[in-house]
Amino acid sequence: MTMEEILGGESKNVEFKENLPEKSIKYMKSVVAFANGTGGKIIFGVADKTREVVGFDKEDVFRKIDAIANAVSDSCEPAIIPDITAQTIAGKTVIVVEVPEGRQRPYYIKALGREGGVYVRIAGTTRLADEYMIKELLFEGSNRHFDQVLCTGLTITDGEIDGLCTAMKEQAVKNARGEEHKASIKDVGRQQLRSWGILIERDGKDYPSNAFAILTGNGGLHVATQCGVFKGRTKEVFVDRREYDGPLWEQIEEAYQFVLRNIHLGATFEGVYRQDVYEIPPDAIRELIINAMVHRSYLDHGMIQVAIYDDRLEITSPGKLPMGQTIERMKKGYSKIRNEALAYAFSYMKLIEHWGSGIPRIIGKVKAAGLQEPEFIGGDVDLRINIYRTPKAANSAMNNATMNARETVSGTGMPDNADKPPTNRRQTADKMPVNEQEQLVYKYVLENNGITTVKAMKLLDLKERRTRELLVKMVKNGWLRKEGSSRSTIYVQSTERG
16 A cells, blocks of 8 residues: 555545444444455555544554454454555554455345345445345355346246247347358257256246346336436436337337437538438447446346437446456456346347457447547446537537538439539538548547647557648648648648638
8 A cells, every 4th residue: 555545535445444443343344345346455544534644553553453353254254354464654554454355245244144234335435235236246146147047927938939039030130240141140949048048947848037038028027228318418307208118129229229319410421422420439329238238237126228418428227347347347348247148149149249349349439430438437336338429519510511411412412513613622521521530630620729740640540651641631622721840740720611
């Protein structure tokens, strides 16, 4: 532990105690909570509010360490074995108790029992776990998946099983890329559903798992997706609201189309031909919705929420991140499957590709569109992902481009004045350059009042020669103006476009 870490304050994984409390339960709750989460540290000898290093007398430190070790051993079930050390910070001795992430969940305080002694960390505080959270921890501790458990109270017919098989095959063909790939898709049958955990065979009869109920929208599990459009940046004023239920693949498509209907559609041009461009990449939107469907907690009775604000698209997925998963690891492509049966089904239906590749791919597509990297929030009780919409200046340009495109003669792909030679480029492409690389550069210039060759190289991931060619072309076409010379060169918005 360093002074810099202490100055950072308490967090999800760090807690300070100025003294060693007489009643160990005051810190034992945090020990249990860290074991039920991603682990953490309790630092004794640091004031939690001021972050002042108080420390302990060296003669007293080892007695306190023994007291902490005995308290943890006597109070926690299953056994938790922390790493307890004395460390010197700012010339004073503190005690650092490092609790590892536990695998035998749920951990609880013996004296309070499993019903009242399970604690978790939420937003940097220690809280008593509710019934849903305890169930989630039980499944994690037993290495089981909720979606592969028998769905009690739901009876199914042979026709319903065959109907699911047929529907999954149809989705797989629909989502396949290319005719050859479509032709290679095999039928899915009962044996396959059993191996995935969608069906459970007992005494020669097939019974539905929770995955069967979730996929088809049948049974006592109410699985739905809420979609809404809001005025401004909060939920105060509704503009539109929808709730979709039924089979998961239908919910995905309905939520996806809802978003496309409610975000801006602009245009770019290849020569004189118009190409529609959404302000957020559609593939990223669809993958985010799919990712929420397959990775959410179905023990949590909440719904996936897809919310569109003036400044962002926000998708909220119910449930804490599964054991071993963090936002940082997820963004790097580490996959921790919560719903194994659903993951197999989605993979067969070509809704997901390689497990774990979705989030890095989404981030890449969003950044390639010139938007800031998606924002990931929470993970303790739910996960929220924000994609911030096209900046205002670019929005205006996209809308202008759309208005210009309306002048196109229906069915010809040519503007009304195609028989007349254009006097300048603005007559055909309005206020945005025609290709993606030029758009990225132009958008950067609008937002930062200029760009250097080095900045453009990093933005486009191009070599110097190719970058200079692109910038010179944009100057020639009237998008940019070159100022300065040699190493002082900067490219700014042309006065013709201002």
